Amino acid sequence: xxxxxxxxxxxxxxxxxxxxxxxxxxxxxxxxxxxxxxxxxxxxxxxxxxxxxxxxxxxxxxxxxxxxxxxxxxxxxxxxxxxxxxxxxxxxxxxxxxxxxxxxxxxxxxxxxxxxxxxxxxxxxxxxxxxxxxxxxxxxxxxxxxxxxxxxxxxxxxxxxxxxxxxxxxxxxxxxxxxxxxxxxxxxxxxxx
Amino acid sequence: xxxxxxxxxxxxxxxxxxxxxxxxxxxxxxxxxxxxxxxxxxxxxxxxxxxxxxxxxxxxxxxxxxxxxxxxxxxxxxxxxxxxxxxxxxxxxxxxxxxxxxxxxxxxxxxxxxxxxxxxxxxxxxxxxxxxxxxxxxxxxxxxxxxxxxxxxxxxxxxxxxxxxxxxxxxxxxxxxxxxxxxxxxxxxxxxxxxxxxxxxxxxxxxxxxxxxxxxxxxxxxxxxxxxxxxxxxxxxxxxxxxxxxxxxxxxxxxxxxxxxxxxxxxxxxxxxxxxxxxxxxxxxxxxxxxxxx
Ligand code: SF4
Numbered sequence: 001x002x003x004x005x006x007x008x009x010x011x012x013x014x015x016x017x018x019x020x021x022x023x024x025x026x027x028x029x030x031x032x033x034x035x036x037x038x039x040x041x042x043x044x045x046x047x048x049x050x051x052x053x054x055x056x057x058x059x060x061x062x063x064x065x066x067x068x069x070x071x072x073x074x075x076x077x078x079x080x081x082x083x084x085x086x087x088x089x090x091x092x093x094x095x096x097x098x099x100x101x102x103x104x105x106x107x108x109x110x111x112x113x114x115x116x117x118x119x120x121x122x123x124x125x126x127x128x129x130x131x132x133x134x135x136x137x138x139x140x141x142x143x144x145x146x147x148x149x150x151x152x153x154x155x156x157x158x159x160x161x162x163x164x165x166x167x168x169x170x171x172x173x174x175x176x177x178x179x180x181x182x183x184x185x186x187x188x189x190x191x192x193x
Numbered sequence: 194x195x196x197x198x199x200x201x202x203x204x205x206x207x208x209x210x211x212x213x214x215x216x217x218x219x220x221x222x223x224x225x226x227x228x229x230x231x232x233x234x235x236x237x238x239x240x241x242x243x244x245x246x247x248x249x250x251x252x253x254x255x256x257x258x259x260x261x262x263x264x265x266x267x268x269x270x271x272x273x274x275x276x277x278x279x280x281x282x283x284x285x286x287x288x289x290x291x292x293x294x295x296x297x298x299x300x301x302x303x304x305x306x307x308x309x310x311x312x313x314x315x316x317x318x319x320x321x322x323x324x325x326x327x328x329x330x331x332x333x334x335x336x337x338x339x340x341x342x343x344x345x346x347x348x349x350x351x352x353x354x355x356x357x358x359x360x361x362x363x364x365x366x367x368x369x370x371x372x373x374x375x376x377x378x379x380x381x382x383x384x385x386x387x388x389x390x391x392x393x394x395x396x397x398x399x400x401x402x403x404x405x406x407x408x409x410x411x412x413x414x415x416x417x418x419x420x421x422x423x424x425x426x427x428x429x430x431x432x433x434x435x436x437x438x439x440x441x442x443x444x445x446x447x448x449x450x451x452x453x454x455x456x457x458x459x460x461x462x463x464x465x466x467x468x469x470x471x472x473x474x475x476x477x478x479x480x481x482x483x484x485x486x487x
Contacts, residue, residue, distance in 0.1 A: 021238055045477040062259055062297060074294075075259035080340060080378070102342075103436070104378045125242045126340065126380040126436060127258040127469045130249040163242060165235055165438060179439050180376060187373045190427050192368050193356065 003161070007053035010118035013098050016166045018173040022122065024162040027140065028055040028101075032079055034152040036087040039142065043094065047143050050156045051095040057120065058084065060100035060151030061161075062129075063139070071139035073157065074131035078103040081121075089113025105167055105176035115168050121168035135162040195273045195328065197418050197481040204286030204332070206483075209295045211336050211473035211484070214251045216487065219384075219445070220244070221468045226382055226435070226442030236440025239306075243435070243468055254295075256383040261296040262336035264318035265401055269331045276322040283320060287312045321398070330477040331486070335404050341379035341467035344398075346371045346395065350459040350473045359459045361420055364389055364449075365427075367461040372428045377437020380467035384408070384446045385424075388462040391452030396462035402482065403448035404466045405474075412449065421447045435468070445470070 004012070006026025016022065029050050033040070038044070062075040080182060081102030084091075087101060088110045099120040100106070106121055115118060138158040145153040167175040187193075215223075227240035250257040263486045270280060290296045291312035300314030301307070314339060348367040350359045355370055357363035368387055375381070386403030388396040412418035434440025445468070454460070474486035 021235065060259070062294070076299075077259050080343075103380075105437075115291040123436065123438070125239055125246070126377075127260075127338075127467060129243050129257065129259040130253070130255055131242055131246040134233065134249070154405055163238075165239075165436075167438070175439070176376070176437060179437055181431060182439070183373055183376070183433050185370060186431050190369060190430070191355065 005077070006055065006159075008098050009053065010098070011013060012116055013120055014119050014170050016169055017171070018166055018169050018175045018178070020166040022164055024164060025160050026054070027156065027158055028057055029125060030059045030061065030155040030157065032058050032060055032152055034082055034148045035154050036084045036091055038089050039095065040087050048095060051097055053096060053098050055099045055101055056091070056097055058100065061133070062156065063150050063155070067129070071142070071155075073133045073136040073139060077127055077129040077135040078124040078132075078137055080104045081106050085110060089116075092117050092119050101164055105174065111168055111172060111174055114168055115172055118170050120166055120170055122164035123167040124164050132162065135159050150155045197274065197479070198479055200279065200282045200477065201286045201289065201483070203475060203477065203483045204283050205290050205293070205295070206330060206482070207334060207473050208264065208286060208290040208430050208471065208476050209254065209293075210294045210485070211334055211471045212256045212290075215247050215257065215470065216472060217316055220247060222408045222445040223468065224384070225455050226445065230440050230442060234440065235438040236442060237436045239435035239438055240442065254298070257471065258338060259297060260338045260340065261299055262338040262471065263299070263342075264334055266318055266332060266334045267321045267323070267335050267402065267405070269323050270327045271326070271328055271330070272324055276329060279322070280320050283318060284313050284318055287361045289320050292346035295461070328479055331474065332477070333474040334472060335401065335466070336471040338380070338469060341383060344379040345397075346374065346463045347396065349463040350461060351467050358431060361416060364461050368424050369427060369448070370461060371463040371465075372433070373431060375465055376433055377435070379465040380469065381433055381437060382435055382442045382445050382468050384466040384470050385444060385448065386464040386466065387447065387449040388460070389449065389451045390454035391460060391462070392455070392458065393460065395452055395466065396460050400462045400464040403450050404450045404464065404470070405472065408446045413452070416452065417449045421449050424484045430451045
């Protein structure tokens with residue numbers, strides 16, 4: 001099983017193919033609905049360095065504050081990605097992201113964006129909140145916490161051997177399209193349609 | 194049996210059990226699914242992570258999934274028990290369980306978009322009461338996650354596109370289509386609760402009630418038992434697999450209930466329960482003592 005260190009360059013990302021199982025180690029950022037809208041309303045210079053050449057994780061975590069004031073991710077599974085479809089390709093382009101982590105896959109616009117910018121869509125295991133929280137040993141800082149609240153804020157986190165599957169690659173490949181086409185053919189066969 | 198005293202603590206424990214552990218039969222079905230997948234393939238890995246996650250949640254008493262769902266509850270009670278009091282206790286228990294982080298604050302005011310913060314709200318938790326002859330109260334609950342709720346479906350037969358008529362063959366066609374439409378999006382492998390007949394209200398309730406049944410049981414109606422088995426087998430031939438990664442484990446079980454219908458209506462209603470098939474049950478005797486049911 002391959003290990004991918006973050007930040008990561010375009011060449012290494014382009015080597016990833018649909019169906020690869022990868023473990024991530026290094027720094028990335030979280031962001032969901034409010035974050036994506038905010039990232040496109042303006043060029044957010046302060047978060048730029050935390051997004052360049054790394055990944056954005058579609059996650060609304062449960063976060064606890066420790067006595068020393070530091071943060072701890074308590075539950076951190078992926079949320080459904082397709083809601084960010086209108087923004088994702090542009091966010092990738094503007095901030096130099098190398099990819100996205102989420103669940104359920106994304107649409108044609110994002111797939112084209114991955115190809116254009118050299119990025120991938122990584123699928124985490126939906127519902128695996130405890131396993132994934134354990135793979136996030138450190139929270140470095142947070143953006144927009146007061147404005148967006150805990151689940152919607154942009155958390156800069158360090159992950160260690162965070163397990164994901166490449167389900168959309170930078171060559172136009174999509175595991176979701178493949179599985180859907182295969183199951184469609186089988187359904188038609190079973191129903192005689 | 195009129196006053197059983199406060200049941201808040203019992204209900205908090207019921208919620209804790211459901212949120213932080215899976216019933217043994219669901220765990221077994223996930224293990225069986227993993228054993229049937231190709232070694233080191235994506236499906237096997239996904240199920241491995243899921244099982245590891247359940248184990249971690251159980252040992253630390255933490256929620257299995259951060260979406261702790263909607264509590265959907267069925268309460269049977271003897272004559273004379275105050276259902277209003279039980280409902281109030283349950284709502285208090287939801288708030289307390291949210292404070293103790295067994296539940297995430299999971300109720301959003303639909304008009305303002307603001308989270309109520311307490312875990313309860315208009316219509317949440319969802320409680321059903323039924324009177325029965327036994328001298329005890331029985332409470333059965335599922336925690337129903339949002340991602341899987343979004344892939345539920347209701348079909349109106351006949352359906353020309355699916356060539357589904359008003360018979361069990363039509364039901365089979367509609368349900369298989371629902372599994373295809375859901376792909377991995379409801380956090381497959383899931384459990385299907387199906388209701389044939391009823392109206393748009395009663396049918397969804399009946400389909401959810403099916404989720405309470407054990408993973409392995411036999412439907413008392415032989416035609417439905419046969420249909421459940423067939424749909425399960427065929428759904429697992431679709432190749433959707435855990436998380437929609439492809440594989441043999443698309444569903445863990447199919448459970449079908451039936452309600453009578455109006456001449457003009459023939460609904461097939463499908464509730465999709467994710468792999469985090471969280472449920473718990475308790476029996477409360479006349480003295481208010483709780484016995485945990487599996
Ligand atoms: S569908 Fe179920 S397992 Fe998936 S995120 Fe929602 S509650 Fe969790």
